Amino acid sequence: MKNTKKLHVGLLFGGNSSEHDVSKRSAHNIYDAMDKNKYVVDLFLIAKNGVVLSSQASRKIFDGADENKVVANEMKKIDFSKPLANISNLNSVNDIDVFFPIIHGNLGEDGTIQGLLRLLKKPYVGSGILESAMGFDKDITKQLLTYHGIQNTKYILLTPANYKQWNYAKLSHQLGKLIFLKPANQGSSVGIHQIHNQSEFESGLKDAFKYDYKILAEQAIEGPEEIEISILGNEHPIASQLGAIKVPKQDKFYTYQNKFVDASQVHFEIPVKVSQKLTDRITKMALDAYKVLGLKGMARADFLVSSSGEPYLGEVNTLPGFTNISLYPQLWKASGISYSDLIERLIKLAYQEFDRQSKLRHDFEPLD
Template sequence: MEDNKKHVALLFGGDSSEHDVSKRSARNIYDAMDKTKYEVSLFLITKDGIILDNDASHRVFEGQSEDSVVKEEMNNLDLTNPLAPIENLNKTNEVDVFFPIVHGNLGEDGTIQGLLRLLKKPYVGSNTLSSSMSYDKDITKKLLDIEGVNNTKYVLLRPENKDAFSYDDLSKKLGSVLFIKPANQGSSIGIHKVENEQEYREAIRDAFRYDTKVLVEECIDGPQEVEISILGNLEPIPSKLGAIKVPESDEFYTYDNKFVDASQVQFTIPVELPDEVANEITDMAIRAYRALDLRGMARIDFLVSKDMKPYLGEINTLPGFTNISLYPQLWEASGISYVELIDKLIDLAIEENDRQKSILHDFKPLNSGDQEKVYKAEN
């Protein structure tokens, strides 16, 4: 590897429903990266959670059947070794920065971030705790409430209390139209809009297939879906706002809209909103980003009601980078190209890693000289 190049390792795939989306995101990032600045290694995480090495990942990248590559690689793994799923990370040395682009489970729930922290390498995006909190809709909403960031009212169901609530009980608190959502799930999976007891019971049964915590949320009247991209570490900056309009036949932005057939979905970038509403959304997004202690990037989704009241809906800490993904599109509209965006994210990862390395984790008493420096700095 040339001395002046940074060695970047792309991690992609995973065991979530967004496995193929992650592969497309990684392909776009790889193609956009300036190869005079970066040496790039690939690590595909299979649907079974096995990390393939660079050679095998490149074969999949170039069009070879993933199933056949995985079958071949599995024959070479000693699965009695508890580290077998991740041992391929050891085959590529001198990685300067890891770039995880694993959507949903494993990627956005803090799992990958914990592994990369153990490797003591810079990585793009937020840390373990911030990723995990943002992925859990219940925890996110609790923190938003503390920070005064407006979001939808909800009731949390768990296996031990789910039978204590009926549709009538919840509709009295939240309204006659309810949304049922798994707390830890993405891609609109397990989400249902319900208006009676039978629909409610069926939705609860389905949602609990995907998580042990389920949210029952109020429905916002005639909402407009508005998105904003955030970039940065301690001083995050916002993009312009964009909007999503789904076909009238669909009641919300579904899995099919996102990944099966997006041809009928309309994206408006930038979206026209009253200045005070746009400013409020931007302020809410930055406050949420800081409240969750996020780093690098996030796409934050809002609902705007008919009376122009914004509600923060969801925070995505590793948003998509496909051709139709809103995170890079919003930055393009805001004056930062796809290539520049990748450069900035890598630089932010290194910046945050340097900051973290300066933090002590073991007790070291200040000597008199250090104490004098602290006193002068504080005064």
């Protein structure tokens, strides 16, 4: 029998975004699907307060222990007078060959964790620092899409410096009567408001500013069909079939409430049948976006399709939900790539990208 060394994978999950619990479920499913003859998996849960728990403590939570209690107990063991105390449990990472950060939203998808992993000089699944940050920022994403001719909705950027020059009448003159306000760097529909008048503009903006200093006032696609597609790869990405999210008619849009609090009324159609022409357009737009943003590993691209059948690229998610009912793996399953095959491919892609980067960059080599 061939004596192959098992690969040590560091599974990073949790984080402080509203998708903390989704991340835990994603990590659980990834862990369960990994072939233990090939992989040794070390777990690192990032608690909501930013403390990275030890593998042993993370495992306890994985096995069903109460997270708050385990975190409280672990906090007592960490010397917070020392620098980098909150990430001190990563001191066991020398054993780890590759990281799989499955942390959705803030601090996970926005380049932060990717920066840490680069400092640790470890390969990791998914996009790099800049590309993650660009893909997370809806303003930067849209600027790049527009520059490269990829259709997306028109918007005006509101900031603390300029928002006083705007009101609902001025915005609607340029964007139409129905407008979306959304923080540039958020997710999970948090801080997003659909507005139709001045008072909704004022209250919506006040709330949106709680999450970011950059707020997009965006042209709305009325009663859109929401279509999603999964992308996989580095330089030569491939695209899955399309899926649709059916939001109940009585809900205004795909909100935090119907995403996470009670998702029982939302239905996924996987795959969804739309015309060949629309399928081709969406696939090309998603692959083009992936390339112009320089994304690596994986991304899910979300589209809004107008009643006249025009596709608008809404956003990209560089570490999308990865539970067994999440769209990203489900779309691949429908396209012939199983959940565990997907994980293997993502790990291979992480290595490929790391090798490519290592040849280009000379991080911390001695100066001569």
